Amino acid sequence: MATLRESPQIRSKLINTATRLLAQQGPSAIQARAIAKEAGVSTMVVYSTFGGMPDLLRAVADAGYRALVAAFDEMPRTDDAVADIFRMALAYRAIARANPHLYDLMFGLSTRGQYRAIELEAAANRDAESAPYQLTYGYLVKAAARLVEAGRVRADDPEVIAAQLWSYVHGFISLELSGYFAHLGDCVHKVLLPLGINMVVGLGDTPAAATASVAAAAEALKPPANTTAAARRKTRAKPAA
Amino acid sequence: MATLRESPQIRSKLINTATRLLAQQGPSAIQARAIAKEAGVSTMVVYSTFGGMPDLLRAVADAGYRALVAAFDEMPRTDDAVADIFRMALAYRAIARANPHLYDLMFGLSTRGQYRAIELEAAANRDAESAPYQLTYGYLVKAAARLVEAGRVRADDPEVIAAQLWSYVHGFISLELSGYFAHLGDCVHKVLLPLGINMVVGLGDTPAAATASVAAAAEALKPPANTTAAARRKTRAKPAA
DNA sequence: CGGTCAAAATAACGACGTTATAGGACGAAT
DNA sequence: ATTCGTCCTATAACGTCGTTATTTTGACCG
Numbered sequence: 119m120a121t122l123r124e125s126p127q128i129r130s131k132l133i134n135t136a137t138r139l140l141a142q143q144g145p146s147a148i149q150a151r152a153i154a155k156e157a158g159v160s161t162m163v164v165y166s167t168f169g170g171m172p173d174l175l176r177a178v179a180d181a182g183y184r185a186l187v188a189a190f191d192e193m194p195r196t197d198d199a200v201a202d203i204f205r206m207a208l209a210y211r212a213i214a215r216a217n218p219h220l221y222d223l224m225f226g227l228s229t230r231g232q233y234r235a236i237e238l239e240a241a242a243n244r245d246a247e248s249a250p251y252q253l254t255y256g257y258l259v260k261a262a263a264r265l266v267e268a269g270r271v272r273a274d275d276p277e278v279i280a281a282q283l284w285s286y287v288h289g290f291i292s293l294e295l296s297g298y299f300a301h302l303g304d305c306v307h308k309v310l311l312p313l314g315i316n317m318v319v320g321l322g323d324t325p326a327a328a329t330a331s332v333a334a335a336a337e338a339l340k341p342p343a344n345t346t347a348a349a350r351r352k353t354r355a356k357p358a359a
Numbered sequence: 360m361a362t363l364r365e366s367p368q369i370r371s372k373l374i375n376t377a378t379r380l381l382a383q384q385g386p387s388a389i390q391a392r393a394i395a396k397e398a399g400v401s402t403m404v405v406y407s408t409f410g411g412m413p414d415l416l417r418a419v420a421d422a423g424y425r426a427l428v429a430a431f432d433e434m435p436r437t438d439d440a441v442a443d444i445f446r447m448a449l450a451y452r453a454i455a456r457a458n459p460h461l462y463d464l465m466f467g468l469s470t471r472g473q474y475r476a477i478e479l480e481a482a483a484n485r486d487a488e489s490a491p492y493q494l495t496y497g498y499l500v501k502a503a504a505r506l507v508e509a510g511r512v513r514a515d516d517p518e519v520i521a522a523q524l525w526s527y528v529h530g531f532i533s534l535e536l537s538g539y540f541a542h543l544g545d546c547v548h549k550v551l552l553p554l555g556i557n558m559v560v561g562l563g564d565t566p567a568a569a570t571a572s573v574a575a576a577a578e579a580l581k582p583p584a585n586t587t588a589a590a591r592r593k594t595r596a597k598p599a600a
Numbered sequence: 601c602g603g604t605c606a607a608a609a610t611a612a613c614g615a616c617g618t619t620a621t622a623g624g625a626c627g628a629a630t
Numbered sequence: 631a632t633t634c635g636t637c638c639t640a641t642a643a644c645g646t647c648g649t650t651a652t653t654t655t656g657a658c659c660g
Contacts, residue, residue: 162639226469275549278549281534281549285534286526288533292466293526316561320557320561391648402609403607403650
């Protein structure tokens with residue numbers, strides 16, 4: 119065991135190690151002993167840096183929320199509010215697929231370590247507006263408000279519109295990650311995108327406009343990664359790994 | 360420990376005990392020792408009746424799927440296909456709320472005991488059509504097909520329509536159970552039902568017809584329980600428990 | 601009445617989260 | 631420069647989990 123005295127990066131090192139183990143081996147791999155050994159420190163460091171495993175899990179989920187916020191921050195804000203919100207949805211799905219177990223930790227029902235119960239209680243009291251998941255929800259509400267401002271959908275409470283959009287995107291992702299859409303083939307073009315068109319049409323958009331906007335948002339799917347920073351890196355010749 | 364030799368009802372007794380503990384105390388209460396003690400048998404019975412805890416969990420989830428099938432079987436089949444499918448959605452939500460942890464076990468991402476992974480692999484091979492969750496999915500596909508047959512929505516693959524409907528209902532339920540809609544008040548009338556109207560309107564129904572059908576399906580919400588068998592029992596005077 | 605075998609209760613094992621204990625490296629004071 | 635005090639770390643230990651091995655019990659049959 120290396121005796122690393124600098125504790126600020128030990129915290130993030132443990133979080134990153136836990137996140138990687140969660141992605142590679144699933145929730146059963148999140149063990150104090152395994153994470154500490156993988157990070158090259160003693161098991162006790164988990165209890166001195168965090169309070170225990172629930173707090174480490176909470177920190178892992180918080181990091182996931184922050185990554186989501188960072189991804190939303192990089193999203194372009196065009197004059198097509200519908201396309202913007204579907205780019206958000208596709209980015210949301212990409213992040214979920216990148217680490218399904220982390221997505222489950224963040225938005226699943228099984229509250230490992232009573233994380234969300236505490237957060238949501240605070241949110242109900244309107245105290246913790248800066249909670250990470252509240253930030254991601256705020257992005258969605260603002261995007262829903264732009265739908266109304268742009269005149270693409272009927273005037274309605276943005277929070278209600280956001281809840282509807284989030285419901286179906288989260289439901290699709292959850293079921294897709296569980297494998298329920300495996301028999302459908304390309305479930306994004308068969309389910310998620312038509313579902314989005316139907317949704318915004320039901321909210322008041324015209325079918326033609328909704329179809330065009332969703333198609334515009336889905337264009338970025340064909341070249342696998344083509345968003346801002348990734349596109350810049352693509353211009354350089356790819357060195358051998 | 361009572362020495363019950365009859366093993367057929369021991370199986371269901373363990374399943375019922377596990378389901379009850381799951382509902383009352385959450386997933387952390389599902390322990391071989393606790394379930395066996397609560398059922399009044401030795402711990403070993405879990406391993407002789409089932410193979411181990413994963414198999415018991417699988418049996419619990421199977422019982423949940425069967426309860427869902429039974430509930431769908433009792434649903435009325437009226438001439439309003441849209442109202443029928445929303446009655447299914449509301450019944451689905453009621454069952455989920457009755458035992459959120461069981462719902463998580465059945466449809467959540469965290470595969471406790473690698474249950475769904477095995478089942479879905481078999482489903483991909485089209486071998487296990489009789490798998491319990493396949494039955495519930497079949498009900499939804501048939502209900503979606505009736506939407507098309509009745510001319511309420513555009514002609515489309517019923518499996519795709521079913522996937523869309525399931526996505527948003529499951530997403531709403533999952534987020535509601537997690538508490539994300541607590542700040543919205545009556546999220547059923549604010550989110551779930553408008554979401555359903557928007558959905559079927561997007562699928563091709565007229566706003567007026569969709570609104571009327573969803574309203575008809577939601578009528579059963581005001582008297583808390585009023586479905587077939589429960590209504591018959593209501594006519595008798597309720598005896599003291 | 602005794603022997604045989606299956607099934608159940610109990611004890612034990614490895615692994616987990618967590619806690620207690622012991623050891624060792626820095627800073628400060630003399 | 632030495633020594634003491636104070637953290638931080640590594641190691642060991644405890645209780646509990648799922649699971650397995652061992653023993654005990656009880657029923658059936660000759």
